[in-house]
Amino acid sequence: MTTQLDNPCQDLSLFFYKSYIMKRIYRSFLLCLCIALFSVTAFAKGVLVIKIQPVFRGKTLILGDKTYVSEKGDPMTIEEFKCYISALNLTGSKGSYLIKNSAHLINAEDSATLTYKIDNIPSGHYNGLKFNIGLDSLTNVSGALGGDLDPTLGMYWAWNTGYINAKLTGHSNVCQTLHNKFEFHIGGYMEPYVTVRKASLQLPDIDINDKTPVTLTLQVDVATWFNDIHLFSMNNIVTPSKEALRIADNYMNMFQVSKSDESGK
Amino acid sequence: MRNRRLLFVAFILSCLITLFSFAPIELKKINFIVPKGWPQPAYSFTKFPLTEEGFQLGRKLFYDPVLSRDGSVSCASCHNQSTGFTHVDHAHSHGIEGRTGTRNTPALMNLAWNKLYMWDGAVNNIEVQALAPITNPIEMDETLEHVVKKLNSSRIYRHMFDDVFGDSVVTGQHLLLAITQFVVQLNSYNSKYDKHIRKEAGGKFTNEEEHGLQLFRQHCTSCHTEPLFTNNQFENNGLPIDNTIHDIGRMKVTQNPADSLKFKVPTLRNIQYSAPYMHDGRFTRLAQVVNHYTGGIVRSGNLSEKLAKPLVLTEDEKKDLIAFLMTLTDREFLLNLRYSFPKETK
Numbered sequence: 001m002t003t004q005l006d007n008p009c010q011d012l013s014l015f016f017y018k019s020y021i022m023k024r025i026y027r028s029f030l031l032c033l034c035i036a037l038f039s040v041t042a043f044a045k046g047v048l049v050i051k052i053q054p055v056f057r058g059k060t061l062i063l064g065d066k067t068y069v070s071e072k073g074d075p076m077t078i079e080e081f082k083c084y085i086s087a088l089n090l091t092g093s094k095g096s097y098l099i100k101n102s103a104h105l106i107n108a109e110d111s112a113t114l115t116y117k118i119d120n121i122p123s124g125h126y127n128g129l130k131f132n133i134g135l136d137s138l139t140n141v142s143g144a145l146g147g148d149l150d151p152t153l154g155m156y157w158a159w160n161t162g163y164i165n166a167k168l169t170g171h172s173n174v175c176q177t178l179h180n181k182f183e184f185h186i187g188g189y190m191e192p193y194v195t196v197r198k199a200s201l202q203l204p205d206i207d208i209n210d211k212t213p214v215t216l217t218l219q220v221d222v223a224t225w226f227n228d229i230h231l232f233s234m235n236n237i238v239t240p241s242k243e244a245l246r247i248a249d250n251y252m253n254m255f256q257v258s259k260s261d262e263s264g265k
Numbered sequence: 266m267r268n269r270r271l272l273f274v275a276f277i278l279s280c281l282i283t284l285f286s287f288a289p290i291e292l293k294k295i296n297f298i299v300p301k302g303w304p305q306p307a308y309s310f311t312k313f314p315l316t317e318e319g320f321q322l323g324r325k326l327f328y329d330p331v332l333s334r335d336g337s338v339s340c341a342s343c344h345n346q347s348t349g350f351t352h353v354d355h356a357h358s359h360g361i362e363g364r365t366g367t368r369n370t371p372a373l374m375n376l377a378w379n380k381l382y383m384w385d386g387a388v389n390n391i392e393v394q395a396l397a398p399i400t401n402p403i404e405m406d407e408t409l410e411h412v413v414k415k416l417n418s419s420r421i422y423r424h425m426f427d428d429v430f431g432d433s434v435v436t437g438q439h440l441l442l443a444i445t446q447f448v449v450q451l452n453s454y455n456s457k458y459d460k461h462i463r464k465e466a467g468g469k470f471t472n473e474e475e476h477g478l479q480l481f482r483q484h485c486t487s488c489h490t491e492p493l494f495t496n497n498q499f500e501n502n503g504l505p506i507d508n509t510i511h512d513i514g515r516m517k518v519t520q521n522p523a524d525s526l527k528f529k530v531p532t533l534r535n536i537q538y539s540a541p542y543m544h545d546g547r548f549t550r551l552a553q554v555v556n557h558y559t560g561g562i563v564r565s566g567n568l569s570e571k572l573a574k575p576l577v578l579t580e581d582e583k584k585d586l587i588a589f590l591m592t593l594t595d596r597e598f599l600l601n602l603r604y605s606f607p608k609e610t611k
Contacts, residue, residue: 027431140389141389141390142390143312143390143391143392143393143441143445144390144392144393144437144438144441144442144445145438146436146438146439149438150436150437150438151393151396151409151437151438151441152408152409152410152413152436152437153437154410156393156396158393158396158397158399158400158401158409159387159397159400159401160387160518161387161388161389161390161393161396161397162389190519193520240520241520
């Protein structure tokens with residue numbers, strides 16, 4: 001495949017390659033400049049690190065083999081858990097601070113996504129954290145986006161454009177489906193099936209300053225998804241629908257926050 | 266000694282040459298042309314301004330079967346330039362392994378003026394449109410992740426992407442933006458009709474065409490609104506339900522029964538060559554289309570109110586109407602080498 005693609009213009013490719021190196025040099029120079037500038041202006045800013053911890057009823061979530069039992073008594077294993085949080089907003093004594101472009105994809109399988117570091121937060125005391133579970137409608141109509149919003153991350157619907165806000169799949173022997181699979185792809189940004197939800201959490205008093213980063217643990221309990229749900233009758237939700245709204249209402253309260261190094265049982 | 270000096274000069278010279286060739290490339294900006302008298306496009310070009318390099322990258326991707334799972338189908342397989350970027354002779358196009366779709370390939374032109382894409386409006390932004398055919402099992406049956414992986418294994422593509430986006434790692438976003446750069450520039454506004462409106466050479470209408478235009482403005486223009494020849498709305502145009510496919514149209518997206526059997530009003534530009542017609546390609550001739558509107562409409566609950574009054578045309582009037590529709594052919598667009606297979610990649 002590669003040779004077939006590379007054939008048309010070898011000489012051109014060399015030219016591109018050279019300019020590519022130059023750009024790299026140029027970019028690293030810019031980076032140094034940015035770092036220098038940052039260190040000058042950083043005195044009033046701090047860092048917040050959010051450690052995300054997927055759990056099932058308080059216990060660390062293990063994907064694959066471990067069997068869990070839902071509130072209604074359905075046994076299950078969990079295959080995949082992904083969820084967007086966005087529009088993070090810290091509230092405190094000096095008012096609130098909206099973190100720009102803060103859409104973040106949590107993927108239980110990818111530990112890198114379970115640490116979310118936020119720089120440049122104005123120093124001060126904060127005691128509240130608000131965010132969207134999922135993405136707002138503007139994001140959903142904004143075309144091709146990058147980073148955590150890149151459509152290659154398995155959270156974008158092609159057949160009916162828009163993001164999947166949260167995804168949970170697994171197996172349960174009560175599901176009379178192929179391989180006993182259940183699939184919840186919760187999305188939809190248009191009325192009447194708007195599935196984005198707001199979380200508003202009380203924080204233990206935190207002091208953001210330029211000396212030490214503050215670490216918070218954000219527990220996300222996927223057991224909440226199954227509240228009042230029988231997997232026998234509800235096991236395949238992959239479109240914006242009434243059922244999707246019901247699940248979204250269920251998981252609205254799945255997040256809990258604590259100051260770090262006390263959970264992780 | 267002399268040798269050494271020669272070497273030194275050669276060294277300096279080569280340094281200079283390398284420095285010179287390392288100078289950063291300035292991307293060539295392209296100004297999007299809004300033809301005189303046309304509305305502003307719905308698509309915003311501010312997020313990612315058009316450049317010649319972006320256009321050429323998008324063009325290369327449009328014609329490259331690398332987008333399909335087995336490397337057999339490109340965008341151009343179903344969107345053929347000479348027929349207004351649709352699939353001539355195919356009511357329903359076939360994707361990889363001869364898998365047949367359920368809808369007629371839409372013609373591609375003047376897309377920046379659209380708001381929703383596909384026959385049912387399932388796609389809300391031109392930038393993400395290409396995702397649908399890439400991932401549809403009956404079209405390209407590929408995943409965006411895998412296309413990105415394939416492109417990243419190509420040195421040429423990595424360099425082209427680096428040039429356009431300043432990032433040699435191909436991402437899903439950049440792939441989609443590049444294709445967008447090409448497709449939003451497929452604009453048709455130089456038909457005989459356009460020249461007639463602009464009172465340019467080559468725009469003189471015959472009596473039949475002139476009469477056809479009058480009939481058109483009297484009976485068709487509420488949906489096929491000039492100058493784009495679509496109102497960008499979804500309408501039930503009274504086609505009898507097809508019992509093999511049961512396509513409910515827009516309702517599939519909105520789940521609203523009021524949208525049952527509604528489909529996007531297509532542009533009529535280049536209609537002479539974009540046969541077959543209708544969302545399922547059921548008509549092969551323009552005469553059949555006109556006859557549908559004069560005598561074939563099924564009056565169901567949510568028939569477009571614009572079709573409430575029965576249309577009566579004499580045989581001569583039908584001929585004149587079709588004569589007018591032929592003036593929407595834009596040969597400069599259909600034969601423009603800039604939009605064709607990128608042979609001259611130099």
